[in-house]
Amino acid sequence: GIQVEQSPPDLILQEGANSTLRCNFSDSVNNLQWFHQNPWGQLINLFYIPSGTKQNGRLSATTVATERYSLLYISSSQTTDSGVYFCAVERTNSNSGYALNFGKGTSLLVTP
């Protein structure tokens, strides 16, 4: 199956700073999603981005499918951005179902 590696595993930022999270994957993908898991455990969809670039407010993401990586940019970070950011890609070798294979996540703490 597809291997998903995220970096860095942990990140501490001061409020207002910018950051870049990276996701490397080992094979071509049909689906790549970024999630934010907040301290209450909710998984919040950030981007569905198998290729290209998208922006949503202070967040943006870029996936370069040919080079098998995706980047999540957080600008002007706020304390509410704290939590774990997961990259997930569609699992291979299944005829249907297309379950997501998650990376280990980047744990982000934004301090005041």
Added chain:
Amino acid sequence: AAGVIQSPRHLIKEKRETATLKCYPIPRHDTVYWYQQGPGQDPQFLISFYEKMQSDKGSIPDRFSAQQFSDYHSELNMSSLELGDSALYFCASSGRLAGGSYEQYFGPGTRLTVT
């Protein structure tokens, strides 16, 4: 917009008991997925259904079973619960095979604690 609904949100069971988790997908979504997330871990795929038929299977224990009903809601049944089953269980849905996006939308999760 309607989201994925899961119930209950919290559940406490004792070892060897059974538990049933319910999931109501987004209307018109045809595929339902179940994931398990242990403490400090990433979510792991358990099982999925398309149009009420099992479509894929991940690392689901034999003690667990699931099905999707005619109204598209799904239930995850867990028997002979073990301490290690304590986790956050997510249901997700997508409308990909009905011509929709491949994007999966996750419910709020059910937090199961086995004592």
